Amino acid sequence: MxxxxxxxxxxxxxxxxxxxxxxxxxxxxxDAPDFDFKYADxxxxxxxxxxxxxxxxxxxxxxxxxxxxASLEEAFRDATSSLHRSPRWHKLSLAxxxxxxMGLIDRFEMHGAQDRLSAVRQLLYLAHGNYRPDMAESELxxxxxxxxxxxxxxxxxxxxVELLSLEMEQGRGVYESSKSNINIANNHNLRTCLSxxxxxxxxxxREERDDPPEWRGARALLVEQLSNPIxxxxxxxxMLFNMLLSFCSGAMPHYPVKKILLLLWKCILTTLGGVETxxxxxxxxxxxxxxxxxxxxxxxxxxxxxxTAAFDPRGQAGGGSVAPAGANSxxxxxxxxxxxxxxxxxxxxxxxADAPTLGPMKMLEFRPKARRSxxxxxxxxxxxxxCCYDATVIxxxxxxxxxxxxxLEAGVDDSHRFGCLPEPIRESIKVLYDHIYIPxxxxxxxxxxxxxxxxxxxxxDANSPPSSSRATLAPPPxxxxxxxxxxxxxxxxxxxxxMIALLKVLLAAAPTSRTRNDSLNILVDVLxxxxxxxxxxxxxxxxxxxxxxxxxxxxxxxxxFLLLKHFKLNHAYQFEFLGQQLLFANCIPLxxxxxxxNMAQYVSSRNNYPVMNFPNCVLRPPGDEGLDPIAMGMMGxxxxxxxxxxxxxxxxxxxxxxRNLFSCxxxxxxxQKLTKWKHCRTVMMVVFRSxxxxxxxxxxxxxxxxxxxxxxxxxxxxxxGRNWRRSNMRxxxxxxxxxxxxxxxxxxxxxxxxxxxxxxxxEELALKSAIEQFNGRRYFSEQRGVVEMLERDVVLSxxxxxxxxxxxxxxxxxxxxxxxxxxxxxxxxxxxKLVDF
Numbered sequence: 001m002x003x004x005x006x007x008x009x010x011x012x013x014x015x016x017x018x019x020x021x022x023x024x025x026x027x028x029x030x031d032a033p034d035f036d037f038k039y040a041d042x043x044x045x046x047x048x049x050x051x052x053x054x055x056x057x058x059x060x061x062x063x064x065x066x067x068x069x070a071s072l073e074e075a076f077r078d079a080t081s082s083l084h085r086s087p088r089w090h091k092l093s094l095a096x097x098x099x100x101x102m103g104l105i106d107r108f109e110m111h112g113a114q115d116r117l118s119a120v121r122q123l124l125y126l127a128h129g130n131y132r133p134d135m136a137e138s139e140l141x142x143x144x145x146x147x148x149x150x151x152x153x154x155x156x157x158x159x160x161v162e163l164l165s166l167e168m169e170q171g172r173g174v175y176e177s178s179k180s181n182i183n184i185a186n187n188h189n190l191r192t193c194l195s196x197x198x199x200x201x202x203x204x205x206r207e208e209r210d211d212p213p214e215w216r217g218a219r220a221l222l223v224e225q226l227s228n229p230i231x232x233x234x235x236x237x238x239m240l241f242n243m244l245l246s247f248c249s250g251a252m253p254h255y256p257v258k259k260i261l262l263l264l265w266k267c268i269l270t271t272l273g274g275v276e277t278x279x280x281x282x283x284x285x286x287x288x289x290x291x292x293x294x295x296x297x298x299x300x301x302x303x304x305x306x307x308t309a310a311f312d313p314r315g316q317a318g319g320g321s322v323a324p325a326g327a328n329s330x331x332x333x334x335x336x337x338x339x340x341x342x343x344x345x346x347x348x349x350x351x352x353a354d355a356p357t358l359g360p361m362k363m364l365e366f367r368p369k370a371r372r373s374x375x376x377x378x379x380x381x382x383x384x385x386x387c388c389y390d391a392t393v394i395x396x397x398x399x400x401x402x403x404x405x406x407x408l409e410a411g412v413d414d415s416h417r418f419g420c421l422p423e424p425i426r427e428s429i430k431v432l433y434d435h436i437y438i439p440x441x442x443x444x445x446x447x448x449x450x451x452x453x454x455x456x457x458x459x460x461d462a463n464s465p466p467s468s469s470r471a472t473l474a475p476p477p478x479x480x481x482x483x484x485x486x487x488x489x490x491x492x493x494x495x496x497x498x499m500i501a502l503l504k505v506l507l508a509a510a511p512t513s514r515t516r517n518d519s520l521n522i523l524v525d526v527l528x529x530x531x532x533x534x535x536x537x538x539x540x541x542x543x544x545x546x547x548x549x550x551x552x553x554x555x556x557x558x559x560x561f562l563l564l565k566h567f568k569l570n571h572a573y574q575f576e577f578l579g580q581q582l583l584f585a586n587c588i589p590l591x592x593x594x595x596x597x598n599m600a601q602y603v604s605s606r607n608n609y610p611v612m613n614f615p616n617c618v619l620r621p622p623g624d625e626g627l628d629p630i631a632m633g634m635m636g637x638x639x640x641x642x643x644x645x646x647x648x649x650x651x652x653x654x655x656x657x658x659r660n661l662f663s664c665x666x667x668x669x670x671x672q673k674l675t676k677w678k679h680c681r682t683v684m685m686v687v688f689r690s691x692x693x694x695x696x697x698x699x700x701x702x703x704x705x706x707x708x709x710x711x712x713x714x715x716x717x718x719x720x721g722r723n724w725r726r727s728n729m730r731x732x733x734x735x736x737x738x739x740x741x742x743x744x745x746x747x748x749x750x751x752x753x754x755x756x757x758x759x760x761x762x763e764e765l766a767l768k769s770a771i772e773q774f775n776g777r778r779y780f781s782e783q784r785g786v787v788e789m790l791e792r793d794v795v796l797s798x799x800x801x802x803x804x805x806x807x808x809x810x811x812x813x814x815x816x817x818x819x820x821x822x823x824x825x826x827x828x829x830x831x832x833k834l835v836d837f
Contacts, residue, residue, distance in 0.1 A: 382425050678763070717732070
């Protein structure tokens with residue numbers, strides 16, 4: 001008897017543990033606060049400056065201040081000798097300030113490295129607002145803006161970029177053999193130049209209402225300098241990408257990678273624009289293409305609270321309608337159909353009595369969309385089923401539905417085409433046409449098809465059916481954003497290598513990655529020259545390393561997200577080319593590996609020491625306050641005194657760290673963009689078992705982050721099977737409520753369990769071929785013309801063959817030849833062959 005009951009009790013206990021773990025994993029409201037986080041392009045001004053510096057760089061601020069004061073006193077010694085006091089920067093006239101700045105810029109041409117470094121450090125002190133103890137933060141920001149625009153008007157930005165290009169070559173081949181012994185002492189000059197450029201870009205790019213006209217002109221000049229080549233044929237953005245490439249290849253392991261990435265992010269953000277700029281550009285592009293305005297973005301007002309009563313397989317018997325908590329429920333057989341549906345709606349649209357509710361929802365929070373190809377497939381299926389065919393082409397109704405998506409209401413006579421269909425079918429077709437949404441990518445692909453036909457001199461047959469649903473659209477003139485086009489053209493030759501370098505850095509900075517011998521050393525601008533001598537210094541360095549990795553992840557995720565968004569808006573094939581390079585570099589498994597951790601804990605991490613952050617470290621030095629790092633709670637304790645948290649970028653009272661939540665939102669949006677309408681990549685996520693990883697990520701209580709996680713779960717649902725949907729009905733219900741629907745999308749009931757990535761590889765191959773044709777036609781047109789001319793099979797006529805010798809005598813031997821041009825075209829042909837190889 002005991003032998004029988006023992007295993008039974010053990011099985012029941014194990015089953016109870018399994019159910020408890022499933023309930024804990026599926027419930028997103030377990031001990032997780034709501035994050036009052038507003039997604040923006042960047043954090044506050046002082047927080048972004050604080051992220052630029054490591055805690056090991058804090059002693060350099062005081063040295064820079066003393067050096068500037070000594071140099072200023074020496075420069076104006078004659079003017080202040082009668083007053084017997086040191087000169088003050090804020091009391092100098094504008095002419096004297098400009099003259100002093102010009103004198104510092106002239107010192108960039110000096111031969112001595114220490115003289116150049118001293119000049120850059122003094123300009124950096126000016127860009128940081130002439131900080132001093134007991135100085136208010138508002139005054140610091142005001143003085144910093146005045147000095148930065150003075151530097152821009154004096155030409156300091158362009159001179160610093162040229163100095164950076166000179167310092168880039170210093171140390172080539174010196175540190176390759178000692179990569180593990182590199183610290184902040186080996187890249188002092190580079191760090192100072194990058195910090196000055198970052199301070200100028202970050203300060204000048206923030207526009208305020210009361211800026212004078214000369215400041216607005218200086219800001220426009222800065223954007224122009226960032227967009228155009230400065231050193232040779234390379235812009236600052238291209239230079240930074242090349243620096244990152246040299247760092248990842250091991251040629252320059254002493255490069256300060258964090259400062260490179262932060263400056264690269266700010267350059268792209270300033271040149272191309274942020275989220276609000278993207279919205280305005282998208283409106284302009286859709287208006288130029290003759291399309292309807294974009295649908296409003298999904299912005300849930302509250303974080304997701306998954307219902308715990310409705311659709312719960314562990315709930316009441318029968319799994320029928322469940323009454324709200326606290327109500328007396330009647331047997332299901334005694335309830336009318338109306339009461340059952342009412343209770344079902346109430347249970348789905350509300351949460352538990354103990355959890356915050358969303359309120360009654362009378363309608364969905366979004367307008368559903370319909371794809372043109374799905375609508376036409378439905379129409380053809382209906383015509384085939386009811387034997388209703390006519391010679392009328394689909395193009396007539398398609399054109400009427402193309403601009404605003406209103407096919408049957410726009411005056412199209414559908415009696416010939418849909419007259420024989422039943423009335424309900426015609427009503428459904430009308431609804432589908434009303435919800436047609438044409439993305440800009442379809443317009444871009446139609447334009448490329450038209451350009452390809454024009455290049456090959458092919459005229460489409462008017463009587464032949466369209467090859468695809470996009471062919472029914474009339475290609476409007478191409479809309480181009482010049483800064484994005486210039487950036488893509490400059491990055492195109494080495495774009496794949498740049499993306500690999502970014503992902504290598506992201507892998508090295510991910511919390512879930514393990515350190516290997518061949519991994520990148522991204523801590524070169526954190527490690528001090530001397531090892532820590534006590535426990536306080538060791539704890540501070542450990543904290544600084546974790547903080548350093550979080551900032552690197554923030555910069556990389558922001559760079560990738562901005563490039564994807566702007567390239568997709570400028571042209572679909574530019575976005576697809578970038579997406580394929582990320583796919584080939586294993587970006588999808590890397591992001592999933594990043595999310596395979598306790599995301600709630602990562603978002604709420606406290607790897608921050610506010611006293612050591614800029615400008616607290618220069619306005620209120622730690623020695624004056626007498627604060628102990630351990631007493632301050634460096635490793636997850638409190639955020640420090642209230643007076644020191646304004647610039648600390650610490651975990652706020654709401655329980656989240658801004659940069660970590662910003663990084664998570666960027667990464668999940670990148671993953672969603674890479675897999676949207678790509679079946680091969682969706683199945684790849686299924687193969688990598690991303691569903692439980694993404695489901696655990698729902699514990700991060702932020703509405704925008706949860707929205708994109710649900711989007712990723714939605715596209716995988718039909719590949720996960722019926723059993724997964726049955727055991728995750730809460731997630732399915734959340735997808736229905738939060739994610740925009742596409743009509744005729746079978747995400748909730750389709751089953752494709754046997755799908756593999758290799759089944760959809762032909763889609764990737766076709767896309768790759770189209771991208772190559774696009775790049776070759778638009779960006780290698782001159783070389784491509786030579787290649788096509790040389791590779792074309794020419795059939796000579798009979799008369800030409802008879803008079804061949806006369807033609808050679810007249811057109812070859814007697815005509816002057818520009819052999820330099822012939823050699824130049826031959827070299828261009830060889831370069832193109834190497835690129836194709």
